[in-house]
């Protein structure tokens with residue numbers, strides 16, 4: 001590992017298939033921690049090693065920055081002046097930040113009322129032109145694909161192949177930290193770019209360094225589980241807005257990654273997702289709801305006895321930071337009480353029944 005983070009292009013650029021003409025645009029993304037969570041492993045039954053790849057610690061708070069540094073670098077190199085994306089929120093914030101860095105326009109199309117506050121604020125803060133549509137993410141994606149084909153504006157959704165070239169570096173980092181691939185990798189699945197990128201990354205590293213291959217557990221939300229149901233979902237619903245997607249653009253590749261890795265794609269309920277978000281926070285790692293889905297899926301499979309991880313190493317990808325979606329916490333876990341500025345009242349509240 002390098003002494004300090006230099007961004008994924010500097011660190012892994014030689015392993016990324018980017019055109020010669022690319023012009024590096026970086027915010028020093030990547031090099032995120034792989035946090036051991038032994039107590040959480042105990043809570044899930046114990047007997048295995050568990051690590052959280054905390055992608056919420058990227059510059060804009062999600063893994064999208066890995067793909068965006070690659071996609072925007074390619075676009076900058078070919079003189080692109082404007083980029084466009086559809087987004088459930090994190091792609092918007094990331095595209096906005098990297099476009100700002102490159103001095104480009106960013107236009108982001110989001111489903112009205114369905115984007116978490118921290119993501120919308122990010123996109124606005126970085127200066128993106130944000131447009132909400134009366135439709136779903138899937139509608140938005142269809143529209144931006146059409147517009148990017150008709151107009152001189154580059155698409156930076158994960159249909160853009162350079163996004164995957166960047167995102168696969170997270171698999172390299174996990175192998176470099178552990179000295180090889182974990183036995184299982186669990187992660188949330190929305191539009192399915194990330195699971196596709198991880199599988200690309202693990203296969204590439206295995207071919208290069210014999211680092212081994214994980215079994216992949218991809219996890220969708222029960223109300224937005226097209227890959228589990230085997231057909232698109234017209235009106236996807238879930239509290240995990242980042243994976244509220246009914247027609248995953250890379251669905252076929254996701255199913256292939258699960259099959260080739262001898263893993264699977266499953267669905268968990270919103271209650272399971274929120275419970276795992278809580279449990280992770282109680283272990284010191286606060287993630288947004290979608291980011292807890294991978295571990296919720298692991299807990300589900302362990303509980304049902306469908307997976308045996310005894311003596312194994314498991315890595316879970318936590319895709320985005322909890323600060324992205326403050327409302328879900330305030331709504332579900334309660335607002336702090338307001339008391340008079342008075343010592344007796346505070347002592348009563350603090351010690352109350354415990355004295």
Ligand SMILES: *Cc1c(COP(=O)(O)O)cnc(C)c1O
Pocket residue numbers: 062063064090091158188189190191192193194195242243288290291319320321
């Ligand atoms: C984008 C995103 C996902 C889903 O990733 P896909 O590549 O669309 O499957 C999951 N969690 C978070 C926080 C995201 O931003």
